[in-house]
Amino acid sequence: MPTPIIPVQPIGRFAPSPTGELHLGSLTTALASFCHIKSIGGKWLLRIEDTDTERCDQQFTEQILIDLEALGLYWDGDIIYQSERIDIYNDYLHSAASAHLWLSVLA
Numbered sequence: 573m574p575t576p577i578i579p580v581q582p583i584g585r586f587a588p589s590p591t592g593e594l595h596l597g598s599l600t601t602a603l604a605s606f607c608h609i610k611s612i613g614g615k616w617l618l619r620i621e622d623t624d625t626e627r628c629d630q631q632f633t634e635q636i637l638i639d640l641e642a643l644g645l646y647w648d649g650d651i652i653y654q655s656e657r658i659d660i661y662n663d664y665l666h667s668a669a670s671a672h673l674w675l676s677v678l679a
Contacts, residue, residue: 584609585617586640586647590632591624594639606645618647622655 586602588594594602609616618640622628640647 582612582614584614585619587619587621588636589621591627594636615648619652
């Protein structure tokens with residue numbers, strides 16, 4: 573018997589850096605991304621690229637959220653902040669480096 577195909581909901585995302593106000597290029601990207609993913613029944617996620625601690629500012633993050641909502645671009649789920657995921661990335665890099673070292677020893 574064939575394995576049933578389980579449909580997967582497509583996921584799109586917009587990932588602005590809060591180093592200033594949204595400019596026309598970013599807004600165009602957000603709008604295109606939102607319209608495309610919603611037209612195919614997908615979820616639209618918002619990820620804030622806030623790892624540049626010297627240039628990123630909370631006031632810009634807040635303004636980005638206000639601007640997106642004012643344009644009717646509502647994201648699905650919680651906002652993902654890259655700065656809150658540093659440990660995840662470091663763990664992955666450590667695991668990948670350890671695996672590479674192990675493979676190098678075996679070679």
